[in-house]
Amino acid sequence: MFDFAVSAPLPALQQSPEFAAVLTRFGRSPLRLDDGTLALKRGPCLMLSRFQTAVQDLPTQLAGVHLPILLNPDYSGPDLSQIGALPIVSPATCAELDLTGDLRAGLHQKWRNRLKQAEQQNLRVTRQNMLIEQDHWLLREDATRQRQRRYRNWPVALTCAFAETNPGKAKLFTAFADKTPIAGLLLLRHGPVVTYHVSHTTARGRHHSAQNLLLWTAMTWAARKGAQRFDLGLISTEDAPGLVRFKLGTGAKPRKLGGTWIWWPPLGKTLRPLAAWDAKLMRDGWTG
Structure with a gap:
C-alpha cells in the first residue's frame, strides 16, 4: 500500500513553457487557457494533461470549445462528474x-x-x-x-x-x-x-x-x-x-493523480447521473 503524499504539486512537464516550446516547434502549438493551462489538440479531441485547474473553473476556462475534451488532472480525487465528465481510466500514481x-x-x-x-x-x-x-x-x-x-x-x-x-x-x-x-x-x-x-x-x-x-x-x-x-x-x-x-x-x-475523463461541453450536465456512478466505480477500484 502506498502512503500518498498530499502536498500541493508544482506544475508537471506537460504544463511547462519548455514543453509548449517543443510543441510549437513541431507545428502543434497548444491552446493556452486564461489561467495558463496548456491544452493540446489530439486527434478529434482536446487534451488537458496533468492540469491543476479547479473543477468549478473548467466550464468558464473552456467556454466556446465544442470538441470532446480528455481531462487528466494532476491532483487526486477531483469529482469531474459535477460538470458531466465521464471517467475512462482510473488514476495512475x-x-x-x-x-x-x-x-x-x-x-x-x-x-x-x-x-x-x-x-x-x-x-x-x-x-x-x-x-x-x-x-x-x-x-x-x-x-x-x-x-x-x-x-x-x-x-x-x-x-x-x-x-x-x-x-x-x-x-x-x-x-x-x-x-x-x-x-x-x-x-x-x-x-x-x-x-x-x-x-x-x-x-x-x-x-x-x-x-x-x-x-x-x-x-x-x-x-x-x-x-x-x-x-x-x-x-x-x-x-x-x-x-x-x-x-x-x-x-x-x-x-496519486486524478485519472482520465472525457467531457463534451455541449452536453452540459446531461450525463451527470451516469458520470457520478462511473466516478464511484473508479473510486472503488474500477480500472476501465
Missing part, C-alpha cells in the same frame, strides 16, 4: 522527490547500501547537455525497449527537439567503466522541477549498481541548482515492482 531536504538521510537503507557499493567501483560519471543526435545510444536503447515491452514514450525526435529548443535543460548523466558506458540517465529541467525522462543500464551496470550512482548524482546536482522537486515519473507495483522500489528507495513519495 507518480513518484516525487523533495529536493529541499537532506537527500542522503532520506535514502532507504538498501538503496544507500547499493549507492555505497557503486561509489567503491571506480566508476566515472559525466554530466553534459544532451547531444542532439537521434542515433544516440541511450535513445536507441530506449526505442528498442519500447518495441520489446510494447509501451510508448516520447518519440526520439521530440526528445531531441526538447534539447535543441531548450538549451541546457536536457541533462545527460553517464556512468563509465573504463571507457565503456554502462548506464545512462536523461533528465529534463522545467522551472523548479526536473523530470526523469529516459534511462538504461547494461548488465555490467546493474552488477555495479551504476543507476543508483547516476540517480544520486542527478539528485544532488539538481538540488545544488535550486530545483525543488524531482518528478520520477509513473510507478506501478503490478507492472514494474522493481522499478517502484528503485524510485521510492530515493526517499520519493508516491502521489
